[in-house]
Amino acid sequence: MRRRNWSIPYAIFLLVFVVVPLILIVAYAFTDEEGAFTLGNFRKFMMHPEAINTFIYSIGIAMITTILCLVLGYPAAYILSQKQFKTSKTMVVLFILPMWVNILIRTLATVALFDFLKLPLGEGALVFGMVYNFLPFMIYPIYNTLQKMDQSLIEAAQDLGANPMKVFTKVVLPLSMPGIFSGILMVFMPTVSTFAIAELLTMNNIKLFGTTVQENIYNGMWNYGAALSLIMLLLIAIMSLFSNEENNAQNESGGVI
Amino acid sequence: MMKNLLAKGYLWLLLALLYSPILIIMIFSFTEAKVLGNWTGFSFDLYSSLFSGGMHHSLTNALINTFVIALIAASVSTMLGSIAAIGIYNLKSRTRATMNFVNNIPIMNPDIITGVSLFLLFVSFGISQGFTTVVLAHISFCTPYVVLSVMPRLKKMNPNIYEAALDLGATPFQALRKVILPEILPGMISGFILAFTLSIDDFAVTIFTIGNEGLETLSTYIYADARKGGLTPELRPLSTIIFVTVLVLLIVINRRAEKQKQEK
Amino acid sequence: MQQTNFIIEVQNVSKYFGEKVALDNINLSVKKGEFVTILGPSGCGKTTLLRLIAGFQTASEGEIRISGQEITQTPPHQRPVNTVFQKYALFPHLNVFDNIAFGLKLKKLPSSIIEKKVKGALKMVGMTDYELRDVDSLSGGQQQRVAIARAIVNNPEVLLLDEPLAALDLKMRKDMQMELKELHKSLGVTFVYVTHDQEEALTLSDTIVVMSEGKIQQIGTPIDIYNEPINAFVADFIGESNILNGVMVKDKLVSFAGQEFECVDEGFGENMPIDVVVRPEDIYIFDPSDAAQLTGKVTSCIFKGVHYEMLVQTTTGYELMVQDYNYFEAGREVGLLVKPFDIHVMKKERTCNTFEGRLVDENHVEFLGQEFECMPVKDIEPGATVKVEVDFGRVILQDNEEDGMLTGDVNFILYKGDHYHLTVRSDWDEDVYVDTNDVWDDGDRVGITIAAEDIRVMQ
Numbered sequence A: 001m002r003r004r005n006w007s008i009p010y011a012i013f014l015l016v017f018v019v020v021p022l023i024l025i026v027a028y029a030f031t032d033e034e035g036a037f038t039l040g041n042f043r044k045f046m047m048h049p050e051a052i053n054t055f056i057y058s059i060g061i062a063m064i065t066t067i068l069c070l071v072l073g074y075p076a077a078y079i080l081s082q083k084q085f086k087t088s089k090t091m092v093v094l095f096i097l098p099m100w101v102n103i104l105i106r107t108l109a110t111v112a113l114f115d116f117l118k119l120p121l122g123e124g125a126l127v128f129g130m131v132y133n134f135l136p137f138m139i140y141p142i143y144n145t146l147q148k149m150d151q152s153l154i155e156a157a158q159d160l161g162a163n164p165m166k167v168f169t170k171v172v173l174p175l176s177m178p179g180i181f182s183g184i185l186m187v188f189m190p191t192v193s194t195f196a197i198a199e200l201l202t203m204n205n206i207k208l209f210g211t212t213v214q215e216n217i218y219n220g221m222w223n224y225g226a227a228l229s230l231i232m233l234l235l236i237a238i239m240s241l242f243s244n245e246e247n248n249a250q251n252e253s254g255g256v257i
Numbered sequence B: 001m002m003k004n005l006l007a008k009g010y011l012w013l014l015l016a017l018l019y020s021p022i023l024i025i026m027i028f029s030f031t032e033a034k035v036l037g038n039w040t041g042f043s044f045d046l047y048s049s050l051f052s053g054g055m056h057h058s059l060t061n062a063l064i065n066t067f068v069i070a071l072i073a074a075s076v077s078t079m080l081g082s083i084a085a086i087g088i089y090n091l092k093s094r095t096r097a098t099m100n101f102v103n104n105i106p107i108m109n110p111d112i113i114t115g116v117s118l119f120l121l122f123v124s125f126g127i128s129q130g131f132t133t134v135v136l137a138h139i140s141f142c143t144p145y146v147v148l149s150v151m152p153r154l155k156k157m158n159p160n161i162y163e164a165a166l167d168l169g170a171t172p173f174q175a176l177r178k179v180i181l182p183e184i185l186p187g188m189i190s191g192f193i194l195a196f197t198l199s200i201d202d203f204a205v206t207i208f209t210i211g212n213e214g215l216e217t218l219s220t221y222i223y224a225d226a227r228k229g230g231l232t233p234e235l236r237p238l239s240t241i242i243f244v245t246v247l248v249l250l251i252v253i254n255r256r257a258e259k260q261k262q263e264k
Numbered sequence C: 001m002q003q004t005n006f007i008i009e010v011q012n013v014s015k016y017f018g019e020k021v022a023l024d025n026i027n028l029s030v031k032k033g034e035f036v037t038i039l040g041p042s043g044c045g046k047t048t049l050l051r052l053i054a055g056f057q058t059a060s061e062g063e064i065r066i067s068g069q070e071i072t073q074t075p076p077h078q079r080p081v082n083t084v085f086q087k088y089a090l091f092p093h094l095n096v097f098d099n100i101a102f103g104l105k106l107k108k109l110p111s112s113i114i115e116k117k118v119k120g121a122l123k124m125v126g127m128t129d130y131e132l133r134d135v136d137s138l139s140g141g142q143q144q145r146v147a148i149a150r151a152i153v154n155n156p157e158v159l160l161l162d163e164p165l166a167a168l169d170l171k172m173r174k175d176m177q178m179e180l181k182e183l184h185k186s187l188g189v190t191f192v193y194v195t196h197d198q199e200e201a202l203t204l205s206d207t208i209v210v211m212s213e214g215k216i217q218q219i220g221t222p223i224d225i226y227n228e229p230i231n232a233f234v235a236d237f238i239g240e241s242n243i244l245n246g247v248m249v250k251d252k253l254v255s256f257a258g259q260e261f262e263c264v265d266e267g268f269g270e271n272m273p274i275d276v277v278v279r280p281e282d283i284y285i286f287d288p289s290d291a292a293q294l295t296g297k298v299t300s301c302i303f304k305g306v307h308y309e310m311l312v313q314t315t316t317g318y319e320l321m322v323q324d325y326n327y328f329e330a331g332r333e334v335g336l337l338v339k340p341f342d343i344h345v346m347k348k349e350r351t352c353n354t355f356e357g358r359l360v361d362e363n364h365v366e367f368l369g370q371e372f373e374c375m376p377v378k379d380i381e382p383g384a385t386v387k388v389e390v391d392f393g394r395v396i397l398q399d400n401e402e403d404g405m406l407t408g409d410v411n412f413i414l415y416k417g418d419h420y421h422l423t424v425r426s427d428w429d430e431d432v433y434v435d436t437n438d439v440w441d442d443g444d445r446v447g448i449t450i451a452a453e454d455i456r457v458m459q
Helices: A003-029 A040-047 A049-081 A089-100 A103-116 A123-148 A151-159 A164-175 A177-193 A197-201 A209-218 A222-253 B002-030 B045-051 B054-089 B093-108 B111-124 B131-156 B160-167 B172-201 B204-209 B218-227 B235-263 C046-054 C096-106 C111-124 C140-152 C170-187 C198-204 C222-227 C232-237
Strands: C006-017 C020-031 C035-039 C061-066 C081-084 C158-162 C190-195 C207-212 C215-220 C242-250 C253-256 C259-262 C272-278 C283-286 C294-303 C308-314 C319-324 C333-338 C344-347 C353-361 C364-367 C370-373 C385-390 C395-398 C406-415 C420-426 C431-436 C445-450 C456-458
Touching: A003 A222, A003 B054, A003 B093, A003 B111, A003 B131, A040 A049, A040 A222, A049 A089, A049 A123, A049 A177, A049 A209, A049 A222, A049 B002, A089 A123, A089 B002, A089 B235, A103 A123, A103 A197, A103 B002, A103 B218, A103 B235, A123 A164, A123 A177, A123 A197, A123 B002, A151 A164, A164 A177, A177 A209, A177 A222, A177 B111, A197 A209, A209 A222, A209 B111, A209 B204, A222 B111, B002 B045, B002 B235, B045 B235, B054 B093, B054 B131, B054 B172, B054 B218, B054 B235, B093 B131, B111 B131, B111 B204, B131 B172, B131 B204, B160 B172, B160 C081, B172 B235, B204 B218, B218 B235, C006 C046, C006 C190, C020 C046, C020 C190, C020 C215, C035 C046, C035 C198, C046 C061, C046 C081, C046 C158, C046 C190, C081 C140, C096 C111, C096 C140, C111 C140, C111 C170, C140 C170, C170 C190, C170 C198, C190 C198, C198 C222, C207 C222, C207 C232, C215 C222, C215 C232, C232 C242, C232 C272, C232 C344, C232 C406, C253 C272, C283 C319, C294 C319, C308 C333, C364 C385, C395 C420, C395 C431, C420 C445
Parallel strands: C035 C190, C035 C207, C081 C158, C158 C190
Antiparallel strands: C006 C020, C006 C061, C207 C215, C242 C253, C242 C272, C253 C259, C272 C344, C283 C333, C294 C308, C294 C333, C308 C319, C353 C364, C353 C385, C364 C370, C385 C456, C395 C445, C406 C420, C406 C445, C420 C431
């Protein structure tokens, strides 16, 4: 029985379309246009205050968005997951649904809303748009973790004399940490790497790091663009190191929605 | 019950926040005003002009391209991913862990990284970008999801049923077709729908791999349009249609998942 | 062609999974129409043997014949055998009828015949009228009946059953045992049945094959196996027994539990260490009198439904299990007696640990993948291959595995009346046998230490 050989075509596919392209990013990042090894691309980034500023600003926006999403999303996930509130499955689907709508359409809808309410576009719109875009990514993993939690743990804590506050801080919160980590990752990652959206939400007044990457690639600065991508990749890799282990277990068993 | 009411109220408030932008677009898709926010009376004009072609020839084209790309990408991904899942399932645990890890990379990677990396792949090998490169790119980020939706079906399957079929006189191929395939089919269908939705939705990867030969998908069309400043009013009915389609598709997948859970 | 009346012949079959030996030179012949049970603890290779016969795995060495046909490499779908799986392995997307008809449809039989056969098979397992039911809606017992029907409907020459009742509850298991016995009688087909349940094996089988660690320990009728176990493992695995170290003083006289007993065994030689097995129901228990061969005190007494099971601590320091219809409460002084023909004497497989090793220098010897210090060895060249002996009682086990010179897992525990005899599978994959008074559990991870003065090195 050589059924395992069936993975070979896909292994080759992954090699060509996932592994090699990632190696190419590294290769381009460390070479100049002639293909000679150089650290110039990174030096250029360091010497370029605008690029650095955009980078730091993007991280800032991503952090604010992540915190807002956590603050808004955790209670929602908690309410959705607890049987006592008798929320329906449809409610959960409604929260997850916007995740699947084209990000540009979602962004344009936010622009439309601000237009409609006669609010100015700018930083406020940017943060609102980001939170609006990525809130479901925070709610879903937390909901998932909370929902899988054994309800008798809560009862056990009550039985042992914990008041509702203690039940939450000593049992529910620690047990939902994997979901929180994974939610932070799922919000922070796309926020910090997003491009095009910021321009639409701020009438081209604010540029985020993703746009810098895209513009450089677009203007033929492949090596510099690759270096910027690598920097972003490293940032995200560091982020994901936090919660990787717990995440994997979750993703494997996860359904579609 | 005060607590309950408060909790429910919070959820509805959040939902209102989440859906208000989409609702605005939906509502204003039924009026013909050029500028969003002006209500010039109820009409289906935007819907009819969306489908009449003519002026908005490029939008219709973008729409067709989007669907063709999604259909091809989802079909190929489903085939490739299902075969791969069976292969990975039968691998020894060390190799399987490696495959699963690589399979997770496109899922974990931000879109922009996937886009840049594929762009560099195509330019490095001198492949001119266009329809084919977009399809290949879409296959590469859709297939991992197919693998992930087929794998649980395989894991849940009683490993003896394949042997039982052989034992009852089925050749390995017959056993595969008559026993394994029906078992993983629900996973394949979910995977297909998922891949299809992901492909239609994608913007970041597409924009890096579409080249500049004039090929447009819905995402790139909207992007170009929005950058020009004025949003084509026809995008409002289009967004509405897409939103409703996605909604229906997702409810279908969810129902399937629910049903499977109950069957267990 | 040579005609034999054996339907299955397994000859010199071994199976390796990488380094691991799952089956070690198995020889087994099954007569046509026989009900053969392969019995052994989990991991003994019984299921592997069944899977080799079914064709799901192929033997690394040796030959398997069915009805005289060599089928060692034949794929499963071309073998005249069918299997009933432990967890049923019914096809979840097919209903009861289509599950049973699966094999017949592959043979392209006309549908009228298929229907007749399926109905017949369902009737045979007492599941008439269940044709259109979804298999998931059936209880465990019903699913097992369908699985049996699915197998027998193809008229196999041999029916292989892999722990088919293991997933059922006790009551259901008893009922199904009777039904299987009936089914075997009415079909006349050869059954090869794998189980770890010795009671099931004794109830059902014409022949029992006891396996342990990839080897066949004993083949025989249930009565033979129960009454004449060939070694301490079989005696311990089948039924309850008292297994003790003993010495064959001379023919028909054996010493154990600190006492000499008349017995019926001869030919072991004089003063030969042996194992003695006495079944608890073969020990007579009564108030102390002159007839008593042993005296002692009852330490516990449990009612087992039909009889009482008592533990007696003898004045000579041994603990014996005794079953009797009469009640002797804990703390009571009693006398014990064993009749000569109820004493089973078995040759010891080994009297001490023997390892193959290599002398490193005068004071060091290497075995079990480890270098040990030993008493100065003269007359042997360093580097020579040597035999190393260690007495069971001189091997020291430690809780903390780091304390040991090497580590292993407790694999098999035998209570010998006044001490435990442990088989420890070392990480070097060689067994170390240990006598100890400490209580260990199966699967315990232990450190192993051997003192220099306890290592005997010889050429």
